[in-house]
Amino acid sequence: MxxxxxxxxxxxxxxxxxxxxxxxxxxxxxxxxxxxxxxxxxxxxxxxxxxxxxxxxxxxxxxxxxxxxxxxxxxxxxxxGTNVDIDEAYSLMGEDGRQSVETRDLSFKARLAIEQLPEDHRSVVALVLVNGESYKDAAEILGVPVGTVMSRLYRARQTLMQQLDSDHTRGGRA
Amino acid sequence: MIPDDFELMAYVDGELDAQSSKRIAEAVEADPALQAKVDALIESRTVARAAYAPMQEAPLSRALQDMMDDLEAGLESHSDAPAWQSADASPSGGAGMLSWARHRAAAMTAMGVAVGALATWALMPQTQTEAFLTLTEATGTQLSDRAQRALSQTPAGENVDGFTVQTSFVSGAGRSCRQFTLVDQDGIACLDASEWHLVILTDVAGSSDFQAAGGTDPMAVATAGLGVARVLTDEEEAAQIAQNWRRQVD
The missing domain is CATH 1.10.1740.10 (RNA polymerase sigma factor, region 2, helix turn helix motif)
Known part of the structure; x- marks a missing residue:
């Protein structure tokens, strides 16, 4: 055909x-x-x-x-630089997001944490973690070696988790 | 050997082969520190997905919706895919649907159940003096010698005076078959011995009000009746043309 x-x-x-x-x-x-x-x-x-x-x-x-x-x-x-509008970020969660701590907690903080990643790290997170692409496909899309995808991904994960741990320790949001 | 952090990450993300994955699973099970690292890696993925989960089902913007509507409409009005590829092409239940199921179609079969307008048009020479179809009272609609040649010699996608083969496939019984378009008609012909026989010819342009019983798409019904063992690649089709369509046996 x-x-x-x-x-x-x-x-x-x-x-x-x-x-x-x-x-x-x-x-x-x-x-x-x-x-x-x-x-x-x-x-x-x-x-x-x-x-x-x-x-x-x-x-x-x-x-x-x-x-x-x-x-x-x-x-x-x-x-x-990082420019996350807090009101906008809350609005993304919908009306309930502003009203419910439980609802907004993980996804809101995670979103802010991801927004603060460098762009090349954020792209890898978006492709591999959010969209489930393989390392190989992510490397093809981004035009970098697989090893670079892995190192960016690992560092992005570390930053993400450290940021969330830090928020948790402070007991506040972002 | 203790796996490093990159190996653990690849393990969590399903990037390792079975043997490596098994090796690391055993190491993780035996070492709480490794288990903690794996848990953190899994959590990071969970967190990333959670960040966008609330927004994934948001309605399309108006502009994007309009674009997708145009794309879908274009796919439906310019189908060049075979009928059997119509189902389940889209997660939206219609976005990727190829056009067959929506065509208003007049069913005509090889027995010559000819709708008048089709028979008249198809029998008339278009730019050549020789027609693609012949119609006799005794046998109904048949493929002319010209159609026989076109079916045997024309690669898919090549238009010959309104006659275009859309795809070539092997039927469930091992026959070579070709789906084609003749002006505003669609048809399927299959090879028996050395001659192509018309299996179905159907009006897809809505020029007839005739509807198949129950609204069923006649091309899809015909295709299902034939069965499709496999669709020929361009290379396989070229090889068949080169050897004048030796009978396929799977």
Missing amino acids: ARSPERLVREGLVQHLPKFRRFALSLARNQADADDLVQAGFERALAKARSYNPAYKIETWVFKIIQNYWTDQMRKQARR
Whole structure:
């Protein structure tokens, strides 16, 4: 059979949308930005669909496009350091998040902790821990060796857990 | 040998082969310090997933929803995949659906249950003088010599005056079959001995109001009846064309 690369890409975008959205959500700071990121990534994927090689997993190909777009956007912005708006972060949890300590506790603190990771660490966390990609696929998407993925992932995990332990010790949030 | 931290992480993330995984599992079981490290690694993954769990089911933004609607509509109106690939392609229960199930279709079979408009159109030469189909009262719709040649010699995806093979497959009985489009009709032909026989020809463009009984897609029914042992790759198809479609036996 002969399905065109363009069609394979279109099918892949539709079929794996939830996966791409989770990835974008891990990179962006809120759902609206994440959906904008997915849309921008999809537009680029469609624009270059003719060059898609079906020998590669469509998810890996699109993840890479989304990651590259995200990286480009971040580079364009002035380096502003960690900038997590507490009110915005709470709003992400929904109305109940502001009202219930139990509800907001783990996911809220975890979200803030991840937001404070360096971008290259956050990407690895997003791909491997949040989206379940293999080390090999994450390395392909990020354009780094598998060993680099592992070292970033390990350090990110350490930072994440230290941050959460620190919050726990202080008995406060972030 | 005590596993290092990277090995423990790879173990937790399921990156090791069975033998290495077993070795580390034994080491972890025998050493509480290693067990504590493994627990922390597992917890870090749990924490990371928990961070985004509340937002994963959020509705799509309007712009993204519009884009996905367009993508899905495009897939449905330009299907170039075989009928048997239509099911369960999408987690949303429709996003990846290929078009067959939604086509308004007029069922025509090899016995010549021809809907008038189709028979008239398909029998008429398009840009050539020789038609792809012939219609006789005795035998109904049949593939012409031109269609025989096209089915034997045309690679999938190549349009010959409105006739395009979409895919090639081996039926459950080991017959070589090809799904094709003829202008606005879809059909399947299978090879018996040295001749292609029409299994089904169906109007997918909605030019007829005829609906198959129960709303069932006739292409899907025909495909299910044939069975699909496997779809030929481009290379296998090329090889079959080169050897004039020697009968397939799996």
